[in-house]
Every structure is written in C-alpha cells, then in structure tokens.
Amino acid sequence: MRERLIWLVVAAMVLILAVLPLAISLDSAFRAETRFGLADRHSLDAFLDVFTGEEYLDALWQTILISTAVTVLCLVFGVIAAVLIARTDLPGKSALDLMVVMPMFLSPFTGLISWVALGSAKTGFLNNGLHALLAPLGIDLPPLMDVWTYGGTIWVMFLFFMPFVYLFTLGSLRSMDGALEEAARSVGASPIGALIRVTLPLCLPSILASGLVVFALTAETYTIPGEIGNYAGFTVLSWQIFLDATGANVHQAHAASAALMLVLVVVAALILQRRITRKSSRYVTVSGKGFSGRRLELGSWRWAAFGLVVLYIMFATVLPFAALLLSSFLRNSTAVVTMDMLTTEHYRQFFSNQDSYKALTNTLFLAVGSAAICVAAGFVISIADLRYSSFATRMVAMLSAIPVAVPGLVYGIGILWLSLKSPLYGTVWVLLGAYIAKFVPFGVMMSRGGLQQIHSDLDGSARMSGASPIQAMWYVTLPLMRMTLISSAFCIMLLCIKELSASAMLYTARSEVLSVLTWHYMDSGNTQFAAVVGVIQTVMMLGIVIGLRAAFGVKLERTMGRGGA
Amino acid sequence: MKIRNWLAAILLVSAPALAQTLPAPSDEAALYANAKTEGGTVVWYLNQPLEPLRLVANDFERQYPGIHVELQRAIGMQLFQKFTRESDAKQFIADVVQISDPVLMKNLAEGNYLAHWKVPTYDRIPASYKIGDQAMTIIVTDMAILYNPNKVTPEEVAILQADWRGILDPRFKGRFAVANTKCGICYVGISFFLDPAFKDKFGPSFLEKVAQQKPAIYADSVVAIDRVVAGEQDFLFYFTEGPGVTKYNQGAPMRWIEPSPRPAYANAIQGVSSTAPHPNGARLFQNWINSDAGAKSLQQSYGVRTSLAGVPDDRAVAKLPWAPHPQDYEVDFVRWEKEYDSAQDLWIKLLKQYR
Structure with missing residues (x-):
C-alpha cells in the first residue's frame, strides 16, 4: 500500500510537471492576442500566421539547416574521435578521453x-x-575566422555538442562483442573495412540516438544563433x-505556435531516428561481454590522428576557457x-554584490534540489516500470520521457x-519545477540503466524471506545502485548549473541564477x-567532476553518456 | 483589463487607508524607518545598463544602510510586458519601474499601475520629464554617436560632428554598428530623422542611405558598444551618451559625437508601482534618485546629464575639450506614439533590404 502511494505521488508529480506545462503552452497557440498578452477567447490566427507565414517558415528552415549541419558535423567528428580512442593505438588515450568530454562541463x-x-x-x-606571428614574415592574411557568421554559429554549437556523440558511440563500442568484427577480418576484410561494414553499423542505434540529442539541443538553443x-x-x-x-x-x-512547430521538428527527428534504428536492429548483436577484438594500428597516421583530437580539445576546451579567464580579468x-x-x-x-551571492546560492540550491528529486523520482518510476510492470507504470515511464523531445x-x-x-x-520553486520537468527523464534513464544490471532475483530473494517491497528496495536494490544514483545526481546537477x-x-x-x-x-x-x-559557473562544474572522480572514482562523463544528458 | 479595473477599484477604495499608512513624501526619516521594517529591500525594474546603475544603487544603499536594491534589467517592452503580466496576475514583485519609452510609461500611469507620489523635488523637475505625479526622471538622454578614438581619425570625427548626414560619407561604409531592436532609445533617432520639420535634410531617404552604408546590425545597442570598445566596429550610430561615459570613465577607448541639433529627452522615466511590495522603500528610493544626491550619483556613477533644477553639470567629461555641446532637440511625443511601430518597422525593413 505504502509503495503504491509513493508511486502515485511521483506519477502525479510527473504528470503535473512534465505534461501540464506542455499542454498549457500548446493551448496558448490557439488563443487570440491582445496588445500586451493573451485574450480568453480561442483563435486560429496566430497558429495560421506561424504555420503559413513566410517569416516563421524561413525561421523553421534555418533551424532545420543549422541543426542538421551541427548534427552531421558532430556525428562525423564524434564517431571518428570515439573510434580513435576505443579501437586504435592512439597515444595518451586515457587523458584524451577525459579532455574530449570537457566541453560538456562548459555552458x-x-x-x-x-x-x-x-x-x-x-x-x-x-x-x-x-x-602577429605572420606579420614579421611579410605575410598578411585576411582574418582566419569570423564567429559572427552563419558558419560561426555552427562552429560554436558543434564544439560544445560533439561530446554527446562521442560518449554514446564510445559506450557502444566498448560494450560490443568483437566476435563479428574478428570474423570479418578472418575472411579478408581490412581493419578499416571491418570497422565501416561491421562495427559502425552495430553502433548505429547509439550513434543515431546521440544525433537526435544533438539535433534537439541545437534546435532549442536560442542564445547563440x-x-x-x-x-x-x-x-x-x-x-x-x-x-x-x-x-x-x-x-x-505566436510564441506558443512557433514552440509547437519546434516540438514537431524534434518529434519528426525522433521518428526518423526510430525508423532507422528499427531497421538496423535486425542485424545488431551486442552481447555485453565487452570488446575483445584486435586494436586497429594507425601506423604512420598515429600522430596525425593524435593531432586531430588535440586540435579539437584546443578549440573546444583549452582556448575557450583561457579566453574566458582572460576576459574576466580585462x-x-x-x-x-x-x-x-x-x-x-x-x-x-x-563577490561584494548581494545579487551575485543570491544567484550563486539559487544555482546551488536548484542543482542539489533538482538532482535529489529527479534521481528519487527516476528510481521510483524505473523500479515500478521494471519490477512491477503494468499499463499504468509503463504510461508514467513513457510520459516522464516526453521532456526529452521538448525544448526547455x-x-x-x-x-x-x-x-x-x-x-x-517569482520564487526559486518555479525554477525547481521547470528543472525537474526537464531533467526527470535523465533520472529515469540512468536509474533504468543501473536497475537493468541488477537481476530481479536479488530483491526477489529478499521478498521471499519476508521483506516488504520497500524493505527489499531499501536493503537490497538501493545499496547495489548507490554509485549509479550518485553519478546520476551529479550529472543532473551539472545540467542544472548550465540550464x-x-x-x-x-x-x-x-x-x-548564474546562467x-x-x-x-x-x-x-x-x-x-x-x-x-x-x-565561476565552469569552476563549479569542474569541481563536481574532479571531486567526484577523486572521492568515488566515478567517471561522470560516462554516466552522462549513458543518460543522454 | 478586468483584473486591472479591479485593482484600480481596490486602490481607489483603499487609497485613504494607504495615505494614512504611508508617511508624507518629505518625511524621509519615517520612510527610511518603515522601509527597514518592511524587509529592507527595493526591487528596481530598469531598462538602463546594469553595471552603472548598480553603482547608482550602491550610492543609495550607502546613504540608507540596511536597504538593499535588487536590479532587474530588460529592454523597455520586455520590462513593460513582464511588469503588467505580473501585476495583472497579482504577482507584486517590482517596487520601482523604469522604462525606456515615455509612451509605455504613460500607458502604465493611465492603467493605474503606477502610484501617485509627488517627490519632494517635484517642482524642480521640468514638465516634459514628468507624467503627472506618477512617473518622472531627472536623467537626460542625449543621443550620440559613440566611437572608438583608436579607429576614427580627428578628420572623420569632424565630418560626423558637423552634421548627422556625415554618416553618409563613403569612407564610413561598413565601418559602423547599428541596432535593430524596438525600444525607446532605439527609436529616438528614427523619430528625429523622420520629423517632418527636417524632411529636406533627413526623412525616409536618409534612413535608406544609412542602411545602404552596410552597417553591422546588432540585437542590442549595448552589445554593439562592447564591440566598438573592442575595436571590432569603429562607431555606433547612435545610442545614448551615458553608457559611453561609463566606458570612458573605466578607461575604455570610447568617445562620443553629438551633431546639432541633438535629441535630449526624458527617456528613463520611472514610477513607484501602485502595488509595490515594499511601498516605503520604493518611495524612499524614488525620492532619492530624483534628489540632489541622486542627481550627483547619476552624474558621477552613470555619467549622464541630469535635469534637476539647481544641480549643475559637474561631470568631468562635460568639461573635456572634445566634449560636444550641441543644441537640444525636443522630442514630439504625440508623433512618437503615432509612428512608434511604423517608423521602427521601416528602419528594420531597410536594414534587412540593404544588408
């Protein structure tokens, strides 16, 4: 009875926070406008204006173009980086592995x-x-780059969203059974041929899932473009x-109608991703044994590949943080x-301004509060869905995932x-609600992943010995999932700090808040x-990542990759 | 509208009670004492740049220890929308509201969003800087071309200073920034150039020629100022002098040109919210910013000219040899309101057309 009550409370929270705001937002699309807001009566004017107006259709086209360009770039370079680090003899891989994902910890x-x-x-x-370097040599080049351009927008978003593809692909490559790739090579396939024809198709679901995340992130970002x-x-x-x-x-x-248009774009991308993945699943075999195949030897390309990865790290992490630090002292x-x-x-x-302190404490409060609630809710929703599956638990799990496809x-x-x-x-509680709505899917995904690794026999044994479901969860499942939950909590904290x-x-x-x-x-x-x-925001995030690694040996970036954060 | 009417009715009924609980405008000690008991906070919705206005708020806090001013900045219409949305929903957050558009402030006053409060210096504030006793300002918004002296030569400064039409000189093509946002400060120049009195000098064809000069178009003028300081753009056509003075005082490469006549008007008008959660603090602050001390703070910390009678322009920058002293142009607010949308839409369209 008590466990049902807990689940009901969580289910109600998910419905209120994840579904209701979306419904309200969409309802507003069909209201008449006054000079300063919305009228009570319904109207199709704004909806038609947005869905048929040249201005909005052009904005939609630009969104699709930019999101596609960023996604393609991230997919190409993210997959290359993952393959280089997971499957080759690239030098300094463990250091590079962490450095490549660092942009995730920058807003x-x-x-x-x-x-x-x-x-x-x-x-x-x-x-x-x-x-300054070339002038003494008599070379006067035009500016190498201009960030205030269409290309500049794509460039900045590519740098900061690429790690999502990298992490998804890396996770897939590392958990893959190498037997098929070995088989291909034993019948004469070249290492690269085996990689392209066998290994990467096996990773297709993860690659496309990461592509969808990047597409959605790009489409919803409004500050940079x-x-x-x-x-x-x-x-x-x-x-x-x-x-x-x-x-x-x-x-x-008009804002609500355009938001509906944006949701439809992301949903269309989701459908496309699901369709391709469904076909590819016919030949995917992932055993979970871990990869045991031979490493690809890069030979003379070894240092060129190393240079490529280092170049990305320079552009995405080292130079931006150095510029940020320098700018803060100018x-x-x-x-x-x-x-x-x-x-x-x-x-x-x-540090002498009360408003700054307030923003700092609000940010910390929201990060900790949202993380705790999202992880707890994610755990309850996952355990209900996986251990006590019913139509209702499946529905709640599905509804809790909706925010993934809806821009913040x-x-x-x-x-x-x-x-x-x-x-x-006007209080931080409203922001807390928004953060929970936005990040609860990550709590569910990460908990679900952890829970799937724990056989149900373990808590089943506890139940057979007379433990209640809550006792079984408290004394068996929770301790086993401790590290997963800690990692999830800190991942969500990072996302909240950046939001x-x-x-x-x-x-x-x-x-x-600081952002x-x-x-x-x-x-x-x-x-x-x-x-x-x-x-300050970046130092807070790096502090969490490094502190967690030092204290618990947790590689947070891996957890983020699993959760699609 | 319904909620607003209700609010107005409630205010009307409760006005005598409020009048009893609030001290007289001149009773500074009582206002201060009450402000401390109501939480010691004043929430200031403002449209002017955050950084110099934080310094102004600091001056107030120094004079009235125990009272803290919270600043919330947005451009005029955003602020108007946020404030009315909150007031209509009975979310009373703002104490003092400052918007960069006299017409929007007039709308707020007429809608009873602003309280009647006659500051002690009321009679020393020029009539065109007040909307009854509901809103007022002593900040003079001087329209200026802000430039980076490392990028614009003295000869070029002379061309720009001689006449607003100097901007059309071919040498300036592609070298300056403009903003395409709709806001009060953004509009003043457009309104000035479209004044029928200057139809031979300026008019729509002048705006078109400016757009043909291929300026860099920014979403916000203050971002454009930063780009001028950095040297990315040579000058900004046009903005208010104040933020330029702030940058100059910080040691940034920044100066300003003001051809004659130059719009000088009441832009940052502010009033006390009729539903201010900190009514005493709000009134104390409103009194202070319109006082001699407020005028001095605005001159020194923000760098703007003030209109309070009896307070001389003591700004060091006003005495610099290159400081412009043009003839003032009085803004016609009737025409301003009538052409607000059409004039700005024309400017945005022209910028888009010749981009």
Whole structure:
C-alpha cells in the first residue's frame, strides 16, 4: 500500500510537471492576442500566421539547416574521435578521453562569450595572434575566422555538442562483442573495412540516438544563433519564440505556435531516428561481454590522428576557457592585451554584490534540489516500470520521457503561464519545477540503466524471506545502485548549473541564477562581468567532476553518456 | 483589463487607508524607518545598463544602510510586458519601474499601475520629464554617436560632428554598428530623422542611405558598444551618451559625437508601482534618485546629464575639450506614439533590404 502511494505521488508529480506545462503552452497557440498578452477567447490566427507565414517558415528552415549541419558535423567528428580512442593505438588515450568530454562541463553560452573574444574578425585573439606571428614574415592574411557568421554559429554549437556523440558511440563500442568484427577480418576484410561494414553499423542505434540529442539541443538553443544570427542576417525558430514571448511587441500565441512547430521538428527527428534504428536492429548483436577484438594500428597516421583530437580539445576546451579567464580579468574588451589592462575589479564586484551571492546560492540550491528529486523520482518510476510492470507504470515511464523531445524554452513558457497565478511565481520553486520537468527523464534513464544490471532475483530473494517491497528496495536494490544514483545526481546537477533556456523565461528578481546573470551581463554589454560569472559557473562544474572522480572514482562523463544528458 | 479595473477599484477604495499608512513624501526619516521594517529591500525594474546603475544603487544603499536594491534589467517592452503580466496576475514583485519609452510609461500611469507620489523635488523637475505625479526622471538622454578614438581619425570625427548626414560619407561604409531592436532609445533617432520639420535634410531617404552604408546590425545597442570598445566596429550610430561615459570613465577607448541639433529627452522615466511590495522603500528610493544626491550619483556613477533644477553639470567629461555641446532637440511625443511601430518597422525593413 505504502509503495503504491509513493508511486502515485511521483506519477502525479510527473504528470503535473512534465505534461501540464506542455499542454498549457500548446493551448496558448490557439488563443487570440491582445496588445500586451493573451485574450480568453480561442483563435486560429496566430497558429495560421506561424504555420503559413513566410517569416516563421524561413525561421523553421534555418533551424532545420543549422541543426542538421551541427548534427552531421558532430556525428562525423564524434564517431571518428570515439573510434580513435576505443579501437586504435592512439597515444595518451586515457587523458584524451577525459579532455574530449570537457566541453560538456562548459555552458554553450559561456562558450559563445569565449568565442566572441577568440574568433571576432578584427579583434579576435586567434586572428590577431596569427597576424602577429605572420606579420614579421611579410605575410598578411585576411582574418582566419569570423564567429559572427552563419558558419560561426555552427562552429560554436558543434564544439560544445560533439561530446554527446562521442560518449554514446564510445559506450557502444566498448560494450560490443568483437566476435563479428574478428570474423570479418578472418575472411579478408581490412581493419578499416571491418570497422565501416561491421562495427559502425552495430553502433548505429547509439550513434543515431546521440544525433537526435544533438539535433534537439541545437534546435532549442536560442542564445547563440540569436545573438549571432541578428548580426549575420538569419533567424532561427527558438530565437523567434524568445522574441515573441518577451520582446516588443509581445506575441504570446505566436510564441506558443512557433514552440509547437519546434516540438514537431524534434518529434519528426525522433521518428526518423526510430525508423532507422528499427531497421538496423535486425542485424545488431551486442552481447555485453565487452570488446575483445584486435586494436586497429594507425601506423604512420598515429600522430596525425593524435593531432586531430588535440586540435579539437584546443578549440573546444583549452582556448575557450583561457579566453574566458582572460576576459574576466580585462578592464574592457580589447584586441590587444597589455598588463595595464588587467584587473581583479570584476571579481571584487561579484563577490561584494548581494545579487551575485543570491544567484550563486539559487544555482546551488536548484542543482542539489533538482538532482535529489529527479534521481528519487527516476528510481521510483524505473523500479515500478521494471519490477512491477503494468499499463499504468509503463504510461508514467513513457510520459516522464516526453521532456526529452521538448525544448526547455517551451517548458519555460508553459511553466511561466502555469505559475503566474500561483503563489510560487517569482520564487526559486518555479525554477525547481521547470528543472525537474526537464531533467526527470535523465533520472529515469540512468536509474533504468543501473536497475537493468541488477537481476530481479536479488530483491526477489529478499521478498521471499519476508521483506516488504520497500524493505527489499531499501536493503537490497538501493545499496547495489548507490554509485549509479550518485553519478546520476551529479550529472543532473551539472545540467542544472548550465540550464538557461527555461531559466531565462522564469527568473525574477528573487530567483536569478548564474546562467541568467551571465546572459544579463552579456546582454547589457559587459562581456567582462559575464565572463566572471562564466568562470565561476565552469569552476563549479569542474569541481563536481574532479571531486567526484577523486572521492568515488566515478567517471561522470560516462554516466552522462549513458543518460543522454 | 478586468483584473486591472479591479485593482484600480481596490486602490481607489483603499487609497485613504494607504495615505494614512504611508508617511508624507518629505518625511524621509519615517520612510527610511518603515522601509527597514518592511524587509529592507527595493526591487528596481530598469531598462538602463546594469553595471552603472548598480553603482547608482550602491550610492543609495550607502546613504540608507540596511536597504538593499535588487536590479532587474530588460529592454523597455520586455520590462513593460513582464511588469503588467505580473501585476495583472497579482504577482507584486517590482517596487520601482523604469522604462525606456515615455509612451509605455504613460500607458502604465493611465492603467493605474503606477502610484501617485509627488517627490519632494517635484517642482524642480521640468514638465516634459514628468507624467503627472506618477512617473518622472531627472536623467537626460542625449543621443550620440559613440566611437572608438583608436579607429576614427580627428578628420572623420569632424565630418560626423558637423552634421548627422556625415554618416553618409563613403569612407564610413561598413565601418559602423547599428541596432535593430524596438525600444525607446532605439527609436529616438528614427523619430528625429523622420520629423517632418527636417524632411529636406533627413526623412525616409536618409534612413535608406544609412542602411545602404552596410552597417553591422546588432540585437542590442549595448552589445554593439562592447564591440566598438573592442575595436571590432569603429562607431555606433547612435545610442545614448551615458553608457559611453561609463566606458570612458573605466578607461575604455570610447568617445562620443553629438551633431546639432541633438535629441535630449526624458527617456528613463520611472514610477513607484501602485502595488509595490515594499511601498516605503520604493518611495524612499524614488525620492532619492530624483534628489540632489541622486542627481550627483547619476552624474558621477552613470555619467549622464541630469535635469534637476539647481544641480549643475559637474561631470568631468562635460568639461573635456572634445566634449560636444550641441543644441537640444525636443522630442514630439504625440508623433512618437503615432509612428512608434511604423517608423521602427521601416528602419528594420531597410536594414534587412540593404544588408
């Protein structure tokens, strides 16, 4: 009885947080608009305007183009990196393994700040550095790169989303039985041929799942394509939603209709991914024995491959963090750094400002609170689904996964309108609700993965010895899943610290978080202060990753890869 | 509308009671004492750049220990929308609201979103800087071309300073930034250039020619200022002088040009929310920012000119040899309101057309 009650509470929470905001957001798409908001009556005007209007269809097209380009780039380079690290004799693999996933611990928006400093055409440190190097040789090259372009948008998002593909593919490669690849090689297939014809097709479900995650992340990100796109002359759907929902003039029904359009794009990608995966599953055999095949010897390509991976690490981790750190100590944005331009004033201001402390404590509270609730809810939902399977438990498990396909921005809008008339509006509790809605699927996925590795006979034995389901769960299952749950909790903490899409819609003076503070300072023209907040945010995340590795030996990046975080 | 009407009715009924509980505008000691007991907080919704206004808020906090000002910045319409949405839903968060559009502030005043509060310096504030006793400002918004002196030569400065049409000189093609956001500050120049009185000098064809100069288009002028400071763009056409002064005072390579006549008007008008959760703190702050001390803080910490009678322009930057001293142009707010959308849409369309 008690366990049923617990499950019912969790099920109700999932329904309220994961489904209701989405329903409200979608209902708003069919309302009439007033000058300053939504009317009570329903109307198809906004819906038709969005789904047939040139402006929105162009934004949709740009979203599909950019998301596809970023996804393809991430798939190509992510798979290459995973193969190089999992299957070849690449030097320094264990260090590279960690460094490749480091961008996951940087917020993409922080990455944009770094790349504005690094890659602006006239003032970027990279362009100027190269110019300074080549000028004495009489070589005067045009700027190597310009981040304020269409290509710049794709570049920044590629750098920060590529690790998802890498981790998914790596996990699949490492858990694969090498017998088929060995068989192919024994009948004359070259190492590369066996890899392309046998190994990679076996990984196809994981690769496509990661592709879907990258596609959805790109489609929902509005800060990077928004800031750059305005300059470069293109608009993506997520930015249009943000402008409609918050800008002049406000078009809330248009925002909701465009959000519906975005959901449909992600769902279409999900269907495509499922369709391809379904076909490929006919010949997939993963035994779980782990790979035991021969390593691919790179020969003379060994150091070139090493250079390729190091280059990615330089562009995605080392240079952005260095630029961010440098920017945080600069008096103002500049192309040429001299000692007299350095100052610690921004840090002093940050730590002497009550608002900064509030954002810091709100961020920590939300990270810890969301992680605890998502992990607990994920555990209860998974155990009910796997151990006490019924139509209801399966439905709840399925509904809890919905947020994966829904951009955070859409949840933000739904929760904003849901909470507006509640006493919780303007408090961190609303953000907590949004974070739980957005990240509970990760809690479910990670718990489910851990639970599937524990045979049901173990808690079944406890039950046969007279233990209640809760006692069996408490004394048998939970201790066995301890490390999985700890890892999941910390993964969700990292995601919460980075979260911006929903937070930017929901924050108020009382509930500002670090990611919103970064956005505000950037939007207020103070790149240096935004960089300070970005550094603090990054240090917090790296602290969690390194601390957990040192304390428990947990490789958090692996858990994130499993959960699709 | 219904909720707003209800709110107005409740306020009307409770006005005598409120009047009894709130001290008189001149009773600073009582306001301060009450502000401390109601939580010691003032939530300030503002449209001006965050960093210099934080310094202004710090000056207030120094004068009134125990009162903390929380700043929430967004551009005008976003702020208007957030504030009205919250007020209509009875979510009373903002104490003081400052919006970069006099017409939007007029809408708030007419909708009874703003309380009647006659600050002690009321009579020293020019009429065009007030909306009855519900909203006012002493910040003078001076429209300026903000430039990086390392990128613009003295000869080029002279061309730009001589006439707003200097921007059309072929040498400036592709060298400057503009913003395409809809907001009060973003609109003032467009409104000025479309003034029928200047139809021979400017008008839509002038805006079209500016767009043909292929400027870099940013989503927000303050981001564009950062790019000018960095040297990515040579100058910003146009923005308000204040943020330029802030950057200059920080040692950044930044100066400003103000051809004559130059729009100078009440932009950052602010009022006390009629449902302020900290009504005493809000009024104390409103009194202070419109006082001599507030004017000095705005001049020194933000770097803007102030309009409070009796307070001289003591800003060091105003005395610099290159500081511009143009003739003021008075903004026509009737035409402003009428053409708000069409004029800005025209500008955005032209920028898109010649991108």
